[in-house]
Structures are given as structure tokens and as C-alpha cells.
Amino acid sequence: MGNSQSFYFSSxxxxxxxxxxxYSIKSQKKGLILIAHGLGETAEYYDDFCTEAIxxxxxxxxxxxxxxxKTAGENVGNPGKDSMHNMAEDLKVLLQAIKKENPYDNVxxxxxxxxxxxxxxxxxxxxxxxxxxxLTGIPYLDNVNELLAIVNRxxxxxxxxxxxxxxxxxxxxxxxKPFEPVKTDLDWITSxxxxxxxxxxxxxTFVLFSNEFYRDFFKSIKETNETANWxxxxxxxxxxxxxxGMDVMxxxxxxxxxxxxxxxxxxxxxxxxxxxxNMRHSILRxxxxxxxxxxxxxxxxxxx
Numbered sequence: 001m002g003n004s005q006s007f008y009f010s011s012x013x014x015x016x017x018x019x020x021x022x023y024s025i026k027s028q029k030k031g032l033i034l035i036a037h038g039l040g041e042t043a044e045y046y047d048d049f050c051t052e053a054i055x056x057x058x059x060x061x062x063x064x065x066x067x068x069x070k071t072a073g074e075n076v077g078n079p080g081k082d083s084m085h086n087m088a089e090d091l092k093v094l095l096q097a098i099k100k101e102n103p104y105d106n107v108x109x110x111x112x113x114x115x116x117x118x119x120x121x122x123x124x125x126x127x128x129x130x131x132x133x134x135l136t137g138i139p140y141l142d143n144v145n146e147l148l149a150i151v152n153r154x155x156x157x158x159x160x161x162x163x164x165x166x167x168x169x170x171x172x173x174x175x176x177k178p179f180e181p182v183k184t185d186l187d188w189i190t191s192x193x194x195x196x197x198x199x200x201x202x203x204x205t206f207v208l209f210s211n212e213f214y215r216d217f218f219k220s221i222k223e224t225n226e227t228a229n230w231x232x233x234x235x236x237x238x239x240x241x242x243x244x245g246m247d248v249m250x251x252x253x254x255x256x257x258x259x260x261x262x263x264x265x266x267x268x269x270x271x272x273x274x275x276x277x278n279m280r281h282s283i284l285r286x287x288x289x290x291x292x293x294x295x296x297x298x299x300x301x302x303x304x
Contacts, residue, residue, distance in 0.1 A: 018063070134239075138256055
């Protein structure tokens with residue numbers, strides 16, 4: 001029902017991004033889905049989703065973010081200064097370029113984990129570009145100020161570009177405990193052993209990202225948690241919040257429940273959330289991922 005191609009794209013500051021573009025061969029295309037991927041991920045993580053999406057008549061575009069995959073090359077783990085905002089700006093510039101060639105009326109932004117923060121930063125500034133925002137696996141860190149203090153001490157002692165170790169350990173050292181006895185370091189990601197093996201085989205999976213990145217990451221959590229920043233979201237941009245019921249990173253779905261109630265309280269109406277029982281962090285790579293994929297695509301279809 002379609003095919004994919006890849007290309008390199010020069011962003012607003014000259015950074016070269018690797019982009020994978022899936023396109024449907026259906027005569028009546030429904031729109032474009034733009035994906036912001038998670039930490040350590042690459043475009044290929046979303047092949048199953050993209051295959052299903054193009055069968056629905058959607059095109060899908062996935063840029064590999066700064067510091068990741070083919071975009072980073074040998075510089076994996078160092079996405080540079082102000083990386084979170086720059087990743088959001090990359091999405092904007094790429095979308096503008098794509099729409100010059102294909103003027104899509106319907107654009108949906110899907111962000112997972114790290115990408116959910118990037119997608120939120122995009123939406124806070126450019127929600128008028130979207131008919132839908134889908135967020136999966138929003139990180140829940142109630143100790144973000146403590147983590148910022150830790151990473152700032154790391155920056156003082158080891159520098160911006162040094163691998164972040166102390167804050168990383170604070171977040172991830174116990175993340176596998178709910179799944180003991182564990183088989184791998186990535187059991188918390190998905191219960192699908194095949195998907196875990198694929199991730200374990202990628203060298204970039206175990207790269208420690210820089211102190212500079214984690215400082216920006218924690219700051220973006222504070223920014224997206226600030227209610228005042230959400231008041232100008234376009235009424236035409238519907239929001240879908242999804243999480244696994246066993247997603248430790250989202251505190252078992254608490255992050256999306258809190259975001260849902262936060263946005264409802266300020267009058268945002270086109271809003272829905274769903275928690276998938278027994279699914280872990282990467283719900284689009286879980287054993288029952290087809291359920292999630294269909295839910296997302298049907299939700300989008302009903303908004304066109």
C-alpha cells in the first residue's frame with residue numbers, strides 16, 4: 001500500500017537531519033503524520049506503525065533527532081545547545097518544506113517519551129499547524145528540580161559534553177525492579193522479547209547522552225508542566241494522551257492523567273486519554289501494539 005524513502009535535510013541552523021518518509025499510494029490521501037521519536041531511538045522503530053498508517057492513506061515523516069542515529073553519525077549522545085527547543089524547531093522547518101511540495105490539510109504530530117516533550121514544545125508554539133497531537137509515554141519526574149541540581153553539579157565538575165552519569169543513574173537505576181527477575185536492561189521498555197533484542201543489537205541504545213542534553217531535557221519537563229504555557233493552544237488541535245499501565249517512566253500512566261486534568265481545567269475540550277493495562281513504556285513496540293496503532297489511526301481518521 002505504499003513505500004518509503006530517506007533523505008537528508010538541512011535545518012534552520014545548518015544541522016543536517018536524516019529523514020525517513022513513508023508515503024501511501026492511495027489516491028485519496030488523508031494527511032500527514034509527523035513523528036518525534038524517543039531517546040536513543042531511530043526511524044526504524046516505527047516501521048510497524050508506518051506500515052499500518054499508509055494503509056489508512058496517511059503519509060508519515062520521521063526525522064532522526066539531533067544526537068541520534070544517522071543525523072548524529074559519530075556524535076551520538078551530543079545533540080548540542082538548547083537541543084529540546086531546536087528539535088521542535090527542526091520539526092517546524094521540515095514540515096514547512098514538506099508542505100511546499102505536498103500541501104497537506106491535515107497534519108498530526110505524534111511524540112513518544114523524549115519525543116512527547118519535543119512535540120509538546122512544538123504545540124505550545126505552533127499548534128495552529130496541527131489538527132491533532134498524540135503523546136505517548138510522557139516522562140513523569142516529580143524530582144525534576146533535584147535532577148537539575150545534580151546535572152548542574154556534573155556540568156561544573158566534568159563539563160557540558162561529558163556523559164551524564166549521576167542524573168542518569170538517579171532516573172534509571174531502579175527502573176527494571178517491577179519486572180524482576182529481568183532478562184535484560186531493557187525489560188521496562190516492552191514485554192516483546194523480539195523488540196528488546198532488536199534494541200539491544202543497536203550500538204546507540206547504550207550511549208550515555210551529555211550533561212548538556214539532560215539539563216535541557218529536565219528544563220523542558222518544567223516548561224511543558226507549566227499550565228500558563230498551554231492557554232494559547234489552538235481549539236482545532238485535538239489531543240490524545242496514551243500510556244502503558246506498566247510504564248514506569250510515566251509512573252504507570254500518572255503523567256497523562258495529570259496532563260489530562262491540567263488541560264481540562266483550563267478549558268481544553270478536544271482531549272482524551274487511555275491507559276493500556278499491562279503495557280510497558282514503548283506501547284508502539286509492545287506485543288499488543290496493533291491495538292494501540294489502530295486506536296491512534298482511528299482517532300485521527302475521525303478528526304478529518
